[in-house]
Amino acid sequence: MIANPVPWPNAARCAVAFTFDMDADSILHLAHHTSADTRLAAMSMLRYGPEIAVPRLVELYKRFGMHQTFFLPAWCMERYPAAVDVILQGGHEMAHHGYLHEHPNELPSEEELYWLQRGIDVFVTMTGERPRGFRAPTYKFSRHTLTHLVNESFVYDASLMGDDVPYLLENTTGRVVELPSHYALDDWPHFMASRDFNYFMSIKPPRQAMEVYAAEFDAMWEYGGLWIAVWHPFLSGRLARCVAIAELIEYMHNKGQVWFARLDEIATYVQQLTQAGTWTPRVDRLPYYPGPIPELGAAEPTLAR
Numbered sequence: 001m002i003a004n005p006v007p008w009p010n011a012a013r014c015a016v017a018f019t020f021d022m023d024a025d026s027i028l029h030l031a032h033h034t035s036a037d038t039r040l041a042a043m044s045m046l047r048y049g050p051e052i053a054v055p056r057l058v059e060l061y062k063r064f065g066m067h068q069t070f071f072l073p074a075w076c077m078e079r080y081p082a083a084v085d086v087i088l089q090g091g092h093e094m095a096h097h098g099y100l101h102e103h104p105n106e107l108p109s110e111e112e113l114y115w116l117q118r119g120i121d122v123f124v125t126m127t128g129e130r131p132r133g134f135r136a137p138t139y140k141f142s143r144h145t146l147t148h149l150v151n152e153s154f155v156y157d158a159s160l161m162g163d164d165v166p167y168l169l170e171n172t173t174g175r176v177v178e179l180p181s182h183y184a185l186d187d188w189p190h191f192m193a194s195r196d197f198n199y200f201m202s203i204k205p206p207r208q209a210m211e212v213y214a215a216e217f218d219a220m221w222e223y224g225g226l227w228i229a230v231w232h233p234f235l236s237g238r239l240a241r242c243v244a245i246a247e248l249i250e251y252m253h254n255k256g257q258v259w260f261a262r263l264d265e266i267a268t269y270v271q272q273l274t275q276a277g278t279w280t281p282r283v284d285r286l287p288y289y290p291g292p293i294p295e296l297g298a299a300e301p302t303l304a305r
């Protein structure tokens with residue numbers, strides 16, 4: 001079912017990465033710049049992420065001997081240094097998720113680069129290292145993102161959804177490894193409800209969300225794919241959901257032959273396979289289009305609105 005499955009290490013049937021995006025209240029300031037400070041309930045819901053959920057998740061990973069990847073907007077690192085310490089002390093990777101969760105594809109190229117570099121500076125100051133991975137906030141990878149990632153020496157991106165296994169993003173500047181996921185593995189559709197974001201999904205029982213995640217895992221295990229959860233501490237780190245996550249991890253462990261890894265480990269492994277010639281990833285050439293398709297003319301299209 002997968003045309004070009006990856007020969008995962010130690011005869012693993014699939015690779016699994018639980019990634020958490022610790023957005024904290026960055027998204028509230030971005031959505032409501034002038035009134036965020038007055039929205040205390042929303043703020044408390046979001047601060048639950050760094051204050052309560054991150055230490056809980058790190059403890060959970062410790063129980064299972066797992067090292068995973070957390071994506072952080074750099075502003076959140078500055079605001080919540082204790083969460084940064086907990087993540088680093090647990091042996092987990094921290095990767096770049098914008099400065100203030102800004103949307104790259106809504107910014108001019110120079111402005112996107114400014115925030116990317118400002119975020120890198122925070123990583124260097126607080127962790128002593130440049131980040132190796134990037135996930136565009138709200139998946140808003142731009143036409144210029146790949147060029148900036150190549151120029152800033154990123155190893156991988158984890159924003160896109162174009163395959164079941166790792167692949168390469170390429171343009172005239174260079175290449176990075178893409179580690180794809182999908183909305184089925186994002187916790188937002190399962191759990192997000194907030195008046196301040198005008199976003200109400202019918203909240204599912206944790207086990208129903210786990211059923212979706214487990215179905216994705218079973219298929220990846222069967223056919224040699226890559227399973228990457230895109231979760232948020234303030235959503236999936238709530239107590240009942242964390243209990244269900246522990247059960248899901250146990251289920252995966254019991255099934256066996258699973259490679260639990262940080263995304264930087266997976267990206268490095270893909271590079272090693274590629275260099276050794278033992279596996280050749282698919283190459284996706286960007287951008288997909290040089291501009292709007294000509295069939296609809298220069299005017300803003302009114303079709304399908």
Ligand SMILES: [Zn+2]
Nearest residue numbers: 021023137138
């Ligand atoms: Zn985010």
